Amino acid sequence: MKKFWSAGLGITLLAATACAPAAAVSDAVDPAVVVTAQGAVRGEADGAVRSFQGIPYAEADRFEAPRPAAGWDGVRDATEPGEPCAQPAGYPIGEYSTEEDCLDLNVTTPAGAEDGLPVIVWIHGGSMMFGMGDLYGPDRLAAGGAVVVSMNYRLGVTSFLTHPDLPESGALALDDQRAALRWVRENIAAFGGDPGNVTVMGQSGGGLGICGHLVSPESEGLFQRAIVQSAPCSAPGAASRDRGTAEAEGAEVIDAVGCADAGDVAACLREVPIGELVEAYGPWREPRPVSGTPALPLPVDEALEAGRFHRVPVLIGVNHDEENGMVLGTELASGAPMADGEYEPAVREAYGDDADAVLRRYPRGDAAGPSLARVRTDSVWSVPTLDTARALSRRTDVRMYEFAERGTPWFAGYDEPSFPADSQHMAELPYIFDLELFQGLTPAQAAFGDRLIGAWTRFAATGDPSGGGEAEWDRLRDDRGPAGWYVQSLDSGEWGRADFAREHGYGFWSRLGG
Structure with missing residues (x-):
């Protein structure tokens, strides 16, 4: 509490549309069913918006980069949000979780709208330690004339634990967000959105994530505008950190779970129960993506000052x-x-x-x-x-x-x-x-x-x-x-x-x- 204040049936239909591209709005009579590249989903289409929740956009093994989600047969229920990604208790904006199969997203779109709507991809805040996309009810924002997407992405220890034996870890939150943006590019037209008009929008920790995407070569072309709320990208260390600092923090956690002297540190960490990792990492850290990588060559503040960022409004x-x-x-x-x-x-x-x-x-x-x-x-x-x-x-x-x-x-x-x-x-x-x-x-x-x-x-x-x-x-x-x-x-x-x-x-x- 104290730290919170200091400082996301139809077999006939599927057969008829299995070969149809996801880039066009589904011709289904039922507005609650949409066909994505992975398969059909059934949401809710009551009132002013249509809502689809808990759609897998990627999957990942512990401390590894995300890969596209597997497909499914039939029509997947999309009326409930996915589980929050693993996180400690502490923030009212979060929920204690030990879930690692959590890379899901939610789509809300105005009911009866035409195709080609602007798309807003919301990246939730929570110090990159807490939170979930479905906490933020998007109905009023969507009813204003946009397709709104929110997501769950890996947080805290599951995103930022850094060690030489974990070459893909250290900024997995940004990797997950990029995977969600790629899903949007491939699928959002089926929900009435324009894949060529995507705005990333985030507040606090989510806004700092957008700072990272603005300067990341690997995020190029995935969005056309950005809304950054309460996230001062230019403060040194606010949006990224150097590898030495991240590895020193990681060493504390690795030692606490008994893997410091393991012959294969990565294998040892993958055997530790996720709850123990979450507890060892603790609730009060302020992790940030590691710079000095192909995805984040420079610290965010330095990249902005040097003009090495994407030219989007x-x-x-x-x-x-x-x-x-x-x-x-x-x-x-x-x-x-x-x-x-x-x-x-x-x-x-x-x-x-x-x-x-x-x-x-x-x-x-x-x-x-x-x-x-x-x-x-x-x-x-x-x-x-x-x-x-x-x-x-x-x-x-x-x-x-x-x-x-x-x-x-x-x-x-x-x-x-x-x-x-x-x-x-x-x-x-x-x-x-x-x-x-x-x-x-x-x-x-x-x-x-x-x-x-x-x-x-x-x-x-x-x-x-x-x-x-x-x-x-x-x-x-x-x-x-x-x-x-x-x-x-x-x-x-x-x-x-x-x-x-x-x-x-x-x-x-x-x-x-x-």
């Missing part, structure tokens, strides 16, 4: 108060608000030799908790997100936003916070997805959600979120200096330009970092 943004939830969660875990006297020591611990300058720039306000959250939001989230947008904008079209809504839904079932959470980390998600993690939306909040969904789906369709009666959303142009750093402020009022750099101390943190 990018919609990138950050929440105005990212760290509010982290500080509030720590307060809830401790049972009391942060004491005023804790503010300065916390800043000194986090910022070391720069602490005096930080304390002058950010003196404690009326309460320690929101003061510390502001410092962390600016330094950890806002500034590196603008750095990311600037780097991308030098070579491709970029729109940047700041989610700035006040009075957002709080987490369901938790005590009320000591100060308003406002635009905390994840606060935008219940406006886009149906999420039981949060209190329900009011009618006014749901209306704001419709506006966000409109912008997101317009971007997925055209690469430009402008329209829908909203204020014009200008591109961010780094070639025009600070005047070109356009950031659209998104809240339930009128949208317009945010005074982003000034409000978040961009000049201060840039000088400090330099």
